[in-house]
Amino acid sequence: MEKKDDNISKLNNKLFEYGLKAELAYISDEEDALSELEINGSLLMKCSKELKSNKNIVMKAVKNDGLSLAYASEELKNDREVVLEAVKNIGYALKSASEKLRSEKGFILEVVRNSGIALQYASEELRNDREVVLEAVKVHGIALQYASEELRNDREVVLEAVKVHGNALAYASEELRNDREVVLEAVKAQGNALKFASEQLKNDAELVIIAEKSKIEQS
Numbered sequence: 001m002e003k004k005d006d007n008i009s010k011l012n013n014k015l016f017e018y019g020l021k022a023e024l025a026y027i028s029d030e031e032d033a034l035s036e037l038e039i040n041g042s043l044l045m046k047c048s049k050e051l052k053s054n055k056n057i058v059m060k061a062v063k064n065d066g067l068s069l070a071y072a073s074e075e076l077k078n079d080r081e082v083v084l085e086a087v088k089n090i091g092y093a094l095k096s097a098s099e100k101l102r103s104e105k106g107f108i109l110e111v112v113r114n115s116g117i118a119l120q121y122a123s124e125e126l127r128n129d130r131e132v133v134l135e136a137v138k139v140h141g142i143a144l145q146y147a148s149e150e151l152r153n154d155r156e157v158v159l160e161a162v163k164v165h166g167n168a169l170a171y172a173s174e175e176l177r178n179d180r181e182v183v184l185e186a187v188k189a190q191g192n193a194l195k196f197a198s199e200q201l202k203n204d205a206e207l208v209i210i211a212e213k214s215k216i217e218q219s
Helices: 002-024 031-037 040-046 056-066 067-072 080-089 091-097 105-114 114-119 128-137 141-146 156-164 166-171 181-187 190-198 203-218
Strands: none
Touching: 002 156, 031 040, 031 156, 040 056, 040 067, 040 141, 056 067, 056 080, 080 091, 080 105, 080 141, 091 105, 091 114, 105 128, 114 128, 114 141, 128 141, 141 156, 141 166, 156 166, 156 181, 156 190, 166 181, 166 190, 181 190, 181 203, 190 203
C-alpha cells in the first residue's frame, strides 16, 4: 500500500511540474506570435513582455479578440488606434483602456459610434455628457442604463434609446416611464417593453393593443 501511495505521489508531482511548466511557457518569437494570435487573440497573455509592447502584435490580437487588450502594455492601452480596434471587436474592451482615453471626449465619441455599449466604461463625467450618451443610445439603445441619472430623465435621450431598443424603457426615469409618447415608441420597437411603463400606462387600452401587435410582428 505504501509503495502504491508513493507512486501516486510521484505521479502527482510530475503532473504538477508539467502543469507549472506549461503555465510558465510563453511566446517570444514575433512570427510565431503573429501566427498564433490570428487564430486566438487571447494568447497575447502567453506572449513575452516585449511582444505585449509590440503594436503590430497587439493589433493582431485585438482584431481577433478585443478583450485581449487587457494583456497589452500600459503604453498600448493608451494608444488610440489599438483601443479603437479592440472596441470594434467588442465594446467591453474599453474597460482595459487607459483612464486618460476613457476620459477623452473626442475619443469616446468615436468609440460609442462603433459600440454604444462601451459607454459603460467611459468616465463618469462622459456618462453625464449629453452628446456622448445620445451617440451611444443611437447605436445601442440599452446603453441608456450606463447614462447618468440626469440623462435617464432627458426626454430626447430616452426617446432615441427606446426607438432603438424598446426595453431601454426599463432604465428611464419614473417620470418618463409615465410619458405616453416615450412608452408608445418603446412598445412599437418591442411589445414586451410595456411591462416597464407606469401602472397607469400599462392599462392604456391603445398601448396594450399596439404592444400585442408588435409582439406578433416580431415573433
